[in-house]
Amino acid sequence: MLTAILTIILFCIMIIPHELGHFVVAKLVGVQVNEFSMGMGPLLFQKQKGETLYSVRLLPIGGYCAMEGENEESGNPRAFNNKKVWQKIAVLLAGAVMNVITALLVMIIAVTVSGIPTNTLDSVVKNSPAEAAGLQAGDRVVAVNDVKTSGWIEVVQEIDRDKSGKEIRITVDRDGKKQNCTVQPEYSKKEKRMMVGIACR
Incomplete structure (x- = not known):
């Protein structure tokens, strides 16, 4: 219908x-x-x-x-x-x-x-790899494995690029200061891609 x-x-x-x-x-x-x-x-x-x-x-x-x-x-x-x-x-x-x-x-x-999703984190899933790595809502993802990101699509692509499950380095801008977080991605059968438990604005 x-x-x-x-x-x-x-x-x-x-x-x-x-x-x-x-x-x-x-x-x-x-x-x-x-x-x-x-x-x-x-x-x-x-x-x-x-x-x-x-x-x-x-x-x-x-x-x-x-x-x-x-x-x-x-x-x-x-x-x-x-x-x-x-x-x-x-x-x-x-x-x-x-x-x-x-x-x-x-x-x-x-x-x-x-709206168009940005590279600024809106939320971090509880008990997710992102939370374990110390990522916080409000962080702006500026790079994934040293590859610069300016939008949500780029962030997702870089996280999903290596499906071996190796740790990745996510660089964020938090209150004007850059910080590196090591995250262990997990493969989602539902989404059919590697995920870390973040959502962007």
Whole structure:
């Protein structure tokens, strides 16, 4: 059920802006848009505004921008088929451009909401190798085995680099002073990587 809901949301996020891109650019270059619909299937609501019929349909799995002369020849000078080549290309490309913009906005929002993990420790798991080695919340991991780290991904990669279980040296910045801690990583079957019991902010 959750998968179906997420699929519908994905369709709405990608298809509606895609069609909106076609719609906006079509209007800008003077193409007559007969109907702009959000959703597919049975009609729920519609309103005529100027030459365009705006509609909302039952199934939120898409939408469409119906332009004059898009699928057939039309004598209307404002029909899609009678526009200049560059105008046609602009209308067609607008959908893809909107998809890219939408994807970027979604990623920016996701990162803003969830944040980007840093290399500063938020917590140290109790009775973990990290706690035994003396690591503390607030420590900033600046290097693992002398390899400089500036973010959480780099910290994880360096800890997981050697799966033999050998001790590793984690260098942290604590209150402006660098300290070295020797840690014995443990392999996590659940995470499928070497872990020491730390979480970053």
